[in-house]
Amino acid sequence: MLKSDGLKKGKNDLILVGIILSLSLVGFLIFKLTMKDGNRISVSINGEEKYSYSITDNVETDIITGDNGENKNVLIIKDGKAYIKGATCPDKICVGHRPISKDGETIVCLPHKVVVSVTEEK
Amino acid sequence: MKIETKNITVMALFSAVAIIFSYIEAILPPIWSAIPGIKVGLANIVTVTLLYKFSIKEASIVAFIRIIIIALLFGNAMTLIYSIAGFVLSVAIMDILKRTNLFSTVGVSIAGGVFHNLGQIIVAMLLLQTKEIGYYMIVLAITGTVAGILIGIASNLMLKYSNKLRL
Structure with missing residues (x-):
């Protein structure tokens, strides 16, 4: 039983x-x-959109966050894809993320509250 | 459960065990840091054990003591919100499934693991104002299942030995 x-x-x-x-x-x-291909890469910090790039740009930029600017993520946009090359966060999850190019795809850095996302603008 | 010296002691004992489990996990390096949210959640052994031994009330009291103490020691307001959201969703689904009497401890614990991750994803979506993190749910459903199996087996052992000790 x-x-x-x-x-x-x-x-x-x-x-x-x-x-x-x-x-x-x-x-x-x-x-x-x-998901469709997107044409903009937008970077938001703390839920607010801070920077926006065209996906066809060649960009290498430091995203500085934190109260005293102590946090850094290095964003690369190349060949129509965006990825994070380096970061000062402890987990490095964003660095390990594969490059993104489709509308709605994101790379999130939770410790720095940074979200890099692909968007579609007409 | 009445407020008796024995019950207070048992709750304090389980709170201490839960805090130790969280502490061990906090000092261990992340198992697989390529994907966020991968954690076995050892302290959930205590939640599952108390849910079966007593009820959702006792499980919640001990979990909140643990969550607040761990947040004070190692976390911040952000990690506190994530922990509470994960716990509330997981304990709710576990209590419902336990009441149906259709699933084993392991099955209940699996649902708890997955819903714990679901709660954290929802908080991440709200805090970061981005729905796209929902993408991770497939990964977190699988890892939640694996964690739930481990936690369920461990909880069965915990129940067996705590009964032997007549706690």
């Missing part, structure tokens, strides 16, 4: 995992398929 109960719960657990993973996969695919 107890054992069959455990087996049933194990099966339900698997169904639950299946539902969770397929829901997030569906969400991801919807996200991915609705």
Whole structure:
């Protein structure tokens, strides 16, 4: 009795995992398929848009943040793609992020509250 | 649960265990820093254990003590918001699924892990004013599942041994 109960719960657990993973996969695919190439790279700090570049520009710039300007992310825009070359944040997640070019794609640096995103302007 | 010396002691004991778990995780290097939000969340062992041993009330009291102390020691207002959002969503879904009696401790814990990440994503979207971070949810759903399996197994052990100690 107890054992069959455990087996049933194990099966339900698997169904639950299946539902969770397929829901997030569906969400991801919807996200991915609705993406188009963007034409602007916008940089926002603390939720406010601070800089904006054309994606066709060749840019190498330091994004300085923090109360005393102690935080730095180096933004590169080259060949229609944007990426972060270097950063002073502890986790370096933004540096490891692949280059972005599709509308809506972002690189986020949570410690510095910097978001680099691709946008579409007509 | 009545306010008795034994209950206060048990809550204090579990709070101490939860804080130690968070501390261990804070001093360990990140497992895989290429993707944000990857953390096993050892302290959730205590949350799952208390949820099964007592109820959502006890689990929440201990979690809030832990979250506030850890934020005071190692974090800031930002990490506090992320922790609370993650906890509230995860404990809510775990309590609901536990009440259905359809899933094992591991299944409940998996849902908790995924919803913990979901809560943090929602906070990140609101704080950074960008919906695009939703992109990460697929990664965080997978890592939340793995973390949930580990936490569920560990919680089963914790429940077994705490019953032996008659806590």
